[in-house]
Amino acid sequence: MHEHDVVVVGAGGAGLRAAIAAQEEGADVAMVTKLHPVRSHTGAAEGGINAALRDGDDWELHAYDTMKGSDYLGDAPAIETLAQDAPEEVIQLEHWGMPFSREDDGRVSQRPFGGLSFPRTTYAGAETGHHLLHTMYEQVVKRGIQVYDEFYVSQLAVTDHDEPEERECHGVVAYDIKSGEVVGFRATGGVILATGGDGQVFEHTTNAVANTGDGPAMAYRAGAPVEDMEFVQFHPTTLPSTGVLISEGVRGEGGILYNGEGERFMFERGYANNAGELASRDVVSRAELTEINEGRGIDEEYVELDMRHLGEERITDRLENIIHLAEDFEGVDPLNEPMPVKPGQHYHMGGIETDENGETCVDGLYAAGECACASVHGSNRLGGNALPELIVFGARAGRHAADTDLGTAEVPVGPSARSETEDGLETPVNPGALGVDDDVAADGALVEPSEVVEHAVETERTRIEGMLERDGINHAEIREDLQRAMTEYVNVFRTEEGLKKALETIRECRERYQDVAVSDPSRTFNTDLIHTIETGNLIDVAETITLGALARTEFRGAHWRKEHQERKDESWLKHTMIAWNGGTPELYYKPVVLEGENKEYEPKVRSY
């Protein structure tokens, strides 16, 4: 068994930042990742990092924009932390050598982004994430932080107290992909989940194949509730054939959206009379799909994004990567023709419930980045707010796990924060476990930390052996059916009937998953096994998204319901929480914290 003070799971932006921060506080840190750090999907982020760096801007404006963008479902203490910490984090990256784009005076460049009242999106071409990822991995190399690459963490080692708030996380279980060994990692200080997105729940996504929601699924089954899972961001400009992202930076620099009739529909059809193409992402995605559904799309599938008028020089200077992406993945030369675009799953606002220090209600378990929900994005994330989230909350989680006092958190976590329980939700099938499927380590008798980890290792070894040895069905079919149902019914537009159908399909997938088997018998680099375990995680994540979507009978941010066309603050200004509850999922709610440092945020009509 490996032993470290802090074990970070995942090595994208949040994980790397957490590891560096914990190490700076003197902790012995290990990073455990199923990829190699530079393969992480943070590298695909294009647009930039929001931070109030310049005269005329300040953190309060950034916080206000973020709260408005969240449609008042973000928690003020988390949002204000993001806005306050982002500037020093961005400058820290610059001091680590990140190659930001520059102004004539040599300072880092910033550009306008959707939903922002000031051009505060700091960028490095249209490949900001790539540079952020590599810059931080360089720092990890410099510091000699130990990285276990191609180790797949498949279970948390958590005690089995009845109440999640009494549980303790003592480590993780990982599968060494190259050797096939199941190994334990004991974490004396804390485990930080930084596993990124879960876009593979959907068919058309900008997310990597590796974005399978491992963190949220493991934390959920170990007792940490998941929050606001129904809020999934669909990015308005993805390439139709692959889902490859075309950065919001294109619209930030002046790119224009046209429908099949050549109309600049964001204005001409009245979707966003002030901001037009730079309205918030949920607004633009719905506008595009409305155009397509009403017959004004192109090939009944997409609209067009035109940036030719920006001129080759400006495009090459600020958006060069877009030229390559459009050419390589859609066969379109955007210097000479518009790019076809349609909405695609992009980011999950919901995730593992944490406070603004990255801590969950399970002692010793942290989460940061996309897999977490602090919550800063509420029901809709603004462009340029994901990268600051990674570094701000990654750093805080890292420091906290290394025993640094960050003060008492103001965002409450755990079932004791509940304000009401959802007991009227009618589902066509039961959600949750089919058999006894609780991931926690023992029956309460195990308290010695290393025993908890050892027990988890044994349980996981048995489970994996079982999947390798038995005959059964291949996971790929199950995954495909799950993705199709989610894309058909839990997409941008949602109906009660569709959501119920999705729950039925998810249940069927879960039943079939009982008989899943890995046909590759090898212990060497068995990706069949990895993908099979991932598919199990996707099922749990998909179910929580759909349950949340069915429960929330209003229209807020990215969550649109056909039968409920208004934001209902009297009844729905609250977070949707789902706890695994030993395999019988429980829905409850907790209040949104609108009380900030200097002011109380007042929910207003959100228009752009």
Place this chain on the structure above:
Amino acid sequence: MSTQIPQETETETETDVEQESSQARRVSAERTRAGMDQRAEDELSDADETVELKVFRYDPEVEGKKEPRFDSFEVPFTKGMTVLDALIFARDHFDSSLTFRHSCRQAICGSDALFVNGSQRLGCKTQMADLEWPVRVEPLPHAEVVKDLVVDMEHFYDQMESVEPYFQTEELPSGELDEQRQDRANREEIKMSTRCIWCGACMSSCNVAAGDNEYLGPAAINKAYRFAMDDREGEDMTEHRLNIIEQEHGVWRCQTQFSCTEVCPKDIPLTEHIQELKREAVKSNLKFW
């Protein structure tokens, strides 16, 4: 170019591989029919066109795969299909043990550098339509094969990490929120070098690296270039960096064959960067005469 199997098995001759390959194809065709799911059958019969993939297979511990062989997969061709798409189809519908690294599908994670029809390419960025069919897919040459198309990247990572691949300066601005200034021209100068995605295609294509295991290789030298040319680091550090790349197995080993530049999926002018470092090293050495 040779594919390296552990345990020092003798390199097979082309004919051996070909014979084995045709044999393997029959075996795999039978296995394929037996194991094919209904959906794959539907998709195959709906497809106007199919394309044959010949994929290198090897697993050190599975009977029948201990000796390297080629398997054939007939996949439905669709417009815009990449080599990675074709491999995923083959894996998900015919043989779930088919093993290859991949993640982002958009040429930024650098996981899927492969040897396709005899040259190093990213699977996700290579259109099937642009290749001669059947399409032959092998692991990167000059790296030890772990299984199927997966090679051991440790040596590549070691070389990358040996050049102090991190920003170093003694002169940060005093204010916490003060950035270092960098002029646009200097940012432009290092721009291409910062695009490296660590895929390893260049190292695999390099004859010098194949013959000298200690050679830093194009990617690591490019990484050194990225910092040596960055004005923010300061002159002393540039000096230090030039010392690193001037070592015995450094820049002077490069024979300017341009194979790395040709295969780089991010169009980084690797050979030029190596040449420029040679010039810088000479200039810097002259200073002390």
